[in-house]
Amino acid sequence: MEIKLKEIAEIQFGYYGKPSENGTLAYLQAKHFNEFGQFTEEIDAFLVDDDKTKTQLLQNDDILFVAKGFRFFAALYKKEIGNAVASSIFYILRVDQTRVIPEYLVSVLNLPKNKAYFQQSASGSSIPSIRKSELEDFTFNLLSIEEQRKVVALQELYFKDIKITETLIDEKKKLFQSTILKIIN
Template sequence: MNQNIMTVRLEEISDLRFGYYTKPKEKGEIAYLQAKNFDEVGNSKQDLDNFLDPDPKNRLHLLNEGDILLIGKGNKNSAWVYKNEFGPAIASSIFFVIRPNQKKVLPEYLTIIFNTIQTQTYFQALGAGSSIPSIRKSELEAFTFILPPLALQEKIVGIKRLQNKELQLCKIIIAEKEKRNSAVINKLINEEIK
């Protein structure tokens, strides 16, 4: 194995905390992120409908660029990287907020690791036997993974971005084919009726 590639525990390269528990409002200055705001692979998927007003207590929970949100409860433990362009936001208590040391690990690389089938299976095994599967903070801190040099992490992230673009294009192509096929079928049916 390459000497620059090592296996690390999550707690060695990041700080972990729980998301913030509170009752959100319909309007406010800070987005209150919940699991429903993300798709199965952790991408943002819908308009926000829960907000908070800033106060001294919740300001401590504002997300920073590169923070990772990992769903800690339920049957899918997707991860997503927070970007400042999203606007001020606080993660709800369903999430772990992971603040990686970006001098050692790229947040996007770590998110790729979290969203792999192998890691998802591992997380599900941790929560097995509970009515609502959940990961304990100590178990997440002890999670080990391969940490290559930053240059290799960047290549892996680049490949994943290309894969995501390809998947989006495939979805668009499939939707267009479905529209075209439906139009042809409708035309044939209408011609047959005449």
């Protein structure tokens, strides 16, 4: 069933703040996620925990969608990251979880054809950005919850496979380097 994003999600802007050396709240930015929208666990920006920032705290399963710059992608916030606030480079999507699994929507938003759509929709003379109305009107195929679960399971297997492949490449590099060192020494 074709559906518009605004029919299943509330969309709000991220928070514009100035990172502080005394901050304790993680201030998530695009650089904290890899090309697959996965959290890299390398937080280096923090905000002061005050009344203003407390109202901006992310909730578990919020979807962060980068809507400014040259790298559009979606990422899923999980509470395991710790208390965090999304920067203004993001739109925050809170979905109706009775209709859509957040991980499924992240998969849909990160499809190459949809990233290309957002690239074409972006406006701005120096830094491309997507208007909220364009994101709200984004149309996609909403599968049944059962089918969404299958897509999510397939995505999880894909990410595990990539991680195993990266580990294998790292081990091959180490083996190659140690072999070369043995030969030269």
